[in-house]
Amino acid sequence: MSLVLGPVLRHVGETTASVWVQTEHAATVSVLGCEARTFEVSGHHYALVPVTGLAPDSRTPYEVEIDGEAVWPPSASPFPPSVIRTRGPESDRSNRIVFGSCRYPKVADPTIAASLGIDALDAYSARMAKRAPEEYADVLLLLGDQVYADELTPRNRRRIAGRRDRHPDWPDEEIVGYDEYVELYRDSWTDPEIRWLMSTVPTAMIFDDHDVRDDWNTSASWRGEMRSTPWWRDRIRAGIASYWVYQHIGNLRPDELASNPDYRKILEHDGDTWPLLVELADRADAETDGAKGVRFSFRWDLGHSRFIMIDSRNGRILEGGEHLMLGDTEFDWIEEQVGTPGPVEHLVIGTSIPWLLPHAIGELETVNEIASGRPGWRGRLAERIRQAADLEHWAAFRASFDRLTAMIDKAAASGPTTVSVLSGDVHHSYAARADLPSGPSARVHQLTCSPVHNTMSWMIKPGFRLGWSRTVGRLASRWAARAGAPPMPLSWNRLTGPLFGNMIATLDIDGASAAVVFEQPRTAATLAEKARVELTS
Numbered sequence: 001m002s003l004v005l006g007p008v009l010r011h012v013g014e015t016t017a018s019v020w021v022q023t024e025h026a027a028t029v030s031v032l033g034c035e036a037r038t039f040e041v042s043g044h045h046y047a048l049v050p051v052t053g054l055a056p057d058s059r060t061p062y063e064v065e066i067d068g069e070a071v072w073p074p075s076a077s078p079f080p081p082s083v084i085r086t087r088g089p090e091s092d093r094s095n096r097i098v099f100g101s102c103r104y105p106k107v108a109d110p111t112i113a114a115s116l117g118i119d120a121l122d123a124y125s126a127r128m129a130k131r132a133p134e135e136y137a138d139v140l141l142l143l144g145d146q147v148y149a150d151e152l153t154p155r156n157r158r159r160i161a162g163r164r165d166r167h168p169d170w171p172d173e174e175i176v177g178y179d180e181y182v183e184l185y186r187d188s189w190t191d192p193e194i195r196w197l198m199s200t201v202p203t204a205m206i207f208d209d210h211d212v213r214d215d216w217n218t219s220a221s222w223r224g225e226m227r228s229t230p231w232w233r234d235r236i237r238a239g240i241a242s243y244w245v246y247q248h249i250g251n252l253r254p255d256e257l258a259s260n261p262d263y264r265k266i267l268e269h270d271g272d273t274w275p276l277l278v279e280l281a282d283r284a285d286a287e288t289d290g291a292k293g294v295r296f297s298f299r300w301d302l303g304h305s306r307f308i309m310i311d312s313r314n315g316r317i318l319e320g321g322e323h324l325m326l327g328d329t330e331f332d333w334i335e336e337q338v339g340t341p342g343p344v345e346h347l348v349i350g351t352s353i354p355w356l357l358p359h360a361i362g363e364l365e366t367v368n369e370i371a372s373g374r375p376g377w378r379g380r381l382a383e384r385i386r387q388a389a390d391l392e393h394w395a396a397f398r399a400s401f402d403r404l405t406a407m408i409d410k411a412a413a414s415g416p417t418t419v420s421v422l423s424g425d426v427h428h429s430y431a432a433r434a435d436l437p438s439g440p441s442a443r444v445h446q447l448t449c450s451p452v453h454n455t456m457s458w459m460i461k462p463g464f465r466l467g468w469s470r471t472v473g474r475l476a477s478r479w480a481a482r483a484g485a486p487p488m489p490l491s492w493n494r495l496t497g498p499l500f501g502n503m504i505a506t507l508d509i510d511g512a513s514a515a516v517v518f519e520q521p522r523t524a525a526t527l528a529e530k531a532r533v534e535l536t537s
Contacts, residue, residue: 002023002024002025002027002066002067002069002071003021003022003023003024003064003066003071003072004021004022004023004024004044004186005021005022005185005186005189005190006019006020006021006022006064006072006189006195006198006199007019007020007021007031007064007072007082007198007199008020008021008189008198008199008203008250009082009084009198009199009200009201009202009203010048010202010203010204010250010251011202011204011250011251011252011253011254011300012084012085012086012087012202013086013087013253013254013301014054014056014086014087014088015052015053015054015055015056015086016050016051016052016054016254017050017051017054017084017086017202018048018049018050018051018250018254018257019031019048019049019051019062019064019084020046020047020048020049020246020249020250021046021047021049021064021066022044022045022046023038023045023046023047023066024045025045026038026040026045027045027047027066027067028066028067029047029049029064029065029066030049030064030065030066030068031049031051031062031063031064031065032051032053032054032060032062032084033053034049034050034051034052034053035049036048036049036050037267039266039267039269039273040271040272040273041178041241041245041272041273041274041277042178042179042272042274043179043272044179044182046245048249048250048257050254050257051084054084054086055086055088056086056087056088056089057086057087057088057089057090057091058084058085058086058088059083059084059085059086059133060083060084060085060086061081061082061083062081062082062083062084072199073199077196078129078192079129079192079196080129080133080200082196082199082200083133083136083200085133085136085138087302087303091138091303092303092304092343093303093304093345093509093510093511094138094303094509094510094511095138095139095302095303095305095346095507095508095509096136096137096138096139096506096507096508096509097137097138097139097141097302097307097348097422097506097507097508097509098124098137098139098140098141098201098504098505098506099140099141099142099143099350099422099424099447099449099504099505099506099507100120100121100141100142100143100424100449100450100451100452100503100504100505101142101143101144101145101208101352101423101424101425101449101450101451101452102144102145102208102210102424102425102427102450102451102452102453102454103119103121103142103145103146103188103451103452103453103454104116104148104151104153104451104453104454104455105147105148105153105184105187105188105191105453106119106122106191106453107153107154107155108154108155109154112153112154115455116453116454116455116502117453117501117502117521118453118502118521118522118523118524119191119452119453119502119521120452120453120502120503120504120519120520120521120527121193121194121197121452121453121504122191122193122194122453122521122524123504123521123522123523123524123525123526123527124197124504124519124527125193125194125196125197126193126524126525127525127526127527128197129193129196130525136200136201137201137506138201138202138302139201139202139203139204139300139302139307140197140198140201140202140203140204141203141204141205141307141309141350141422142203142204142205142206143206143208143350143351143352143422143423143424143425143449143450144206144207144208144209144210144211144313144352144353144424144425145207145208145209145210145211145352145424145425145451146185146188146205146207146211146247147181147184147185147187147188147210147211148184148210148211149174149175149181149184149210149211149212149213149235149239150173150174150175150210150213150214151210151214152173152174152175153187155187156175156180156183156184156187157172157173159180159183160172160175160180163180167231167234169230169231170231170234171231174213174235175235175238176231176234176235176238177234177238178237178238178241178242178274180238181238181239181242182242185242185246203250204251204298204300204307204309204350205247205248205250205251206247206251206296206309206310206311206313206350206351206352207243207247207296207311207313207314207352208313208352208353208424208425209313211239211243212235212236212239212240212243212313213226213235213239215387215390215392216313217313217314217316217318218386218387218390218392219318219323219372219383219386219387219392220318220319220323221383222387223318223319236281236285237277237278237281237282238281239281240280240281240284240285240314241274241277241278241280241281243296244262244277244280244281244284245277248296249263251298251309252298253298253299253300256298262276262280262294280294284296284314285314287317287318287319287320287327290317290320290322290324290327290328290329291317291327291328291329291330292314292315292317292327292330294314295311295315295330295333296311296314296315297309297310297311297315297326297330297333297334299337301342302348304343304344304345304346305344305345305346305347305348305509306337306338306340306342306344306346306347306348307348307349307350308334308337308338308347308348308349308350309349309350309351310326310334310349310350310351311326311330312325312326312351312352312353312394313352313353315327315330316397323369323373323397323399324397324399324400325394325397325400325401325404326400331400331403334407335407338407338411339410339411339414344415344416345416345417345509345511345512346416346417346418346419346420346509346514347411347412347416347418347419347420347442348419348420348422348507349408349419349420349421349422350421350422350423351394351421351422351423352423352424352425353392353393353394353423353424353425353426354393354394354421354423354425354426354446354448355394355401355404355405355408355421355423355446356421356432356434356446356492357393357394357395357426357467358464358467358468358473358494358498359467359468359470359472359473359476359477359492360466360467360468360469360472360473360475360476361395361464361467362393362395362488363395363473363476363477363479363480363485363488364391364476364480365391365392365393365395365396366395366396366398366401366480366485367479367480367483367485368382368385368386368391368396369396369397369398370483370484370485371483372386393425393426398485398486402489405436405489405490406489408421408434408436408444409436409437409438409440409490410438411442412436412438412440412441412442412444413438413440413441413442415442416442417442417443417512417514417536418442418443418444418445418514418535418536419442419443419444419445420444420445420447420507420514420516420535421444421445421446421447422447422448422449422505422507423446423447423448423449423450424448424449424450424451425448425450426448426450426464427450427451427454427456427457427460427500428448428450428460428461428464428497428498428499428500429448429449429450429497429498429499429500429503429505429518429530430446430448430468430494430495430496430497430498430499431445431446431447431448431494431495431496431497431516431518431531431533432445432446432492432493432494432495433445433492433493433495434446434490434491434492435490435491435492435493436490437489437490443514443535443536445495445516445533445535446492447505447507447516448497449503449504449505449518450503451502451503452502452503452504453502454502456500456501460500461498461500464498465498468494468497468498495533496518496531496533497518497531499518499520499530499531501520502520502521503518503519503520503530504518504519504521504527505517505518505519506519512536513534513536514534514535514536515532515533515534515535515536516532516533516535517529517531517532518530518531518532
């Protein structure tokens with residue numbers, strides 16, 4: 001079959017859609033009469049087909065053709081037809097946004113499979129396939145760790161061990177080259193339930209550390225350690241290039257794609273585009289004048305809801321004594337998108353790592369940031385603790401935390417009914433309500449869902465239960481104040497959680513009302529509701 005991977009339905013508007021595919025050979029790909037020619041990356045072929053001429057508020061089944069041959073859906077598919085459902089006046093005030101993070105692929109080894117449990121996204125897809133199309137999700141948000149380049153399945157270990165073209169300096173237990181990343185995405189996205197789901201629900205994505213490597217960009221010290229290895233340059237190029245191809249370009253709206261100089265160069269290039277992607281990856285990784293050369297943050301307008309995805313991993317500024325989650329240029333862009341005039345009833349912000357953590361952990365991260373900046377053995381010890389304990393969330397970048405809080409406070413006072421910050425990463429799920437300095441009328445929440453499919457360290461449950469303790473939180477606040485940490489610019493209260501185990505969450509928006517539902521797989525095709533929180537009550 002000439003279709004290797006996909007179709008993946010990406011950005012969808014009122015009359016347009018983008019459909020991503022990977023093909024076996026160079027070809028012309030057609031969807032609903034709209035065509036795109038593939039581009040090549042190191043012998044692999046891809047197309048992002050811009051579908052135009054759709055009617056607002058329509059539901060259109062589609063097929064994929066490669067060089068005139070129908071390749072999707074499969075002839076014996078057990079799933080309903082893949083459809084493109086556009087937005088429009090009738091659907092402007094409703095959204096069903098499914099989200100989660102940290103999805104490890106399925107494995108054949110029964111012991112590892114048992115420890116991973118049931119894939120929550122897989123179970124969601126199997127259930128959705130049995131429901132009426134009007135009950136389908138409107139958006140799927142994958143909030144980081146779509147692939148694990150540093151925690152390999154047995155199959156991937158065998159695969160890279162058998163490669164004769166691997167450089168002897170490359171680590172045996174980690175992905176390095178682009179071809180190896182290609183196999184990671186195939187392992188993750190060829191699962192039949194996931195493949196159908198992503199062909200039918202518009203999907204937005206962002207990376208987190210494991211898409212590249214654990215603790216990616218946690219500090220300048222970490223970056224220095226990685227750069228000293230003989231394989232890191234190959235790894236970061238392959239990681240960013242594959243992210244751009246598989247995830248990023250589908251995040252962009254049609255107008256952004258049309259004006260994106262990197263995308264235009266790729267489409268206009270004759271032959272292998274790998275050299276162009278190497279240049280792009282080097283530019284994205286480098287820091288120049290406190291900024292990154294590529295912006296991966298993006299915005300989707302979902303009727304009367306606005307979604308802003310923040311790149312809280314590659315966008316970090318760590319050199320020259322800086323310690324910022326985002327450079328000023330990118331943060332300026334985020335604030336501009338949040339403040340753009342329009343009918344915004346619900347503002348949704350995505351960031352792979354949580355804005356609001358358990359209180360004690362947030363205070364610990366701020367104290368660790370202060371200690372890491374000290375000279376001598378104290379600073380070195382704090383840095384080792386930072387990396388060992390993953391103390392790298394928004395509270396560990398305190399200047400950026402305060403700026404994000406101020407932005408959310410201002411946005412919440414400007415008219416929306418709710419502001420919801422969606423995150424993953426921390427391998428437990430929860431909802432927390434924020435009380436902001438200005439006392440805005442909008443309800444503001446941190447909604448965290450993680451993992452979708454992964455194991456859980458024995459330390460997770462007691463650690464996060466203790467972290468959410470009010471008594472421990474008060475003690476941590478006093479300790480942080482004595483350590484020189486500024487007072488937190490807001491307060492927040494946990495509404496539900498911590499919830500442990502594989503989970504998928506749904507942000508349901510219906511007019512002025514909004515609620516979040518956390519569900520856990522009971523079987524491969526059923527989910528049990530673990531918690532529901534009304535966000536507007």
